[in-house]
């Protein structure tokens with residue numbers, strides 16, 4: 536019963552073209568259905584994992600979590616309704632748009648749109664081909680990745696996501712965000728991925744501080760870093776430079792390559808065209824509920840992840 540993984544994420548973005556270029560040329564996703572108004576992107580055998588739609592918020596607009604089957608969806612619907620959450624069911628138009636067999640939609644306590652679904656569309660007959668040569672992304676049982684979510688009331692957020700939706704606490708990090716300000720980040724899992732959702736009562740301008748995509752190899756991280764810090768432009772021929780000259784000559788890196796203390800992810804951070812960040816990583820450790828114990832940490836990085844002023 537319950538949530539198996541983060542299946543997909545949807546972002547409302549003011550500059551669709553910049554995002555299409557960013558997610559394909561820089562991050563290496565595969566665009567499957569793009570226009571001036573919206574686009575879908577693949578990162579594995581699924582029909583899509585990331586959606587962007589033209590809008591004003593420049594933020595995460597919805598997140599879709601996968602459950603096993605119709606019975607699990609029904610049980611989650613009952614559970615949410617018993618807790619007083621307004622749940623929309625039977626939206627066949629939305630289910631068709633998402634390419635799933637059935638879904639429910641509702642808001643979390645802070646107005647964030649969530650969907651639970653089962654029966655996503657698999658396209659094994661059309662292999663994922665990265666548009667930037669990324670060897671692949673860690674998905675499967677661990678889902679699409681994770682996101683760091685700023686909430687105005689951490690107790691309410693923890694209660695909703697753990698007690699109601701069934702996430703489990705992996706650990707916490709007390710993050711110093713100023714000389715006298717420390718924010719406790721709670722890292723929650725719903726499968727072997729160390730955290731699918733991190734939440735904190737943090738004064739951020741957006742809902743999301745960042746979302747993470749995890750590549751299969753360390754080299755994928757290095758190549759992506761070079762593409763995003765602009766140095767790949769210096770390495771490529773003049774034709775490619777001309778093609779990439781739209782917005783890609785300056786660095787978008789916001790934190791250098793480093794390794795996190797809790798999930799042990801080797802990653803870097805880069806700004807997205809909407810201002811919030813993307814974490815591109817590799818090499819995280821998994822959580823095994825049989826042996827895992829909750830711990831706390833005083834910093835986010837073992838090494839690296841140094842803040843970068845953009846050029």
Ligand SMILES: [Fe+2]
Pocket residue numbers: 681683745746747814
């Ligand atoms: Fe992260």
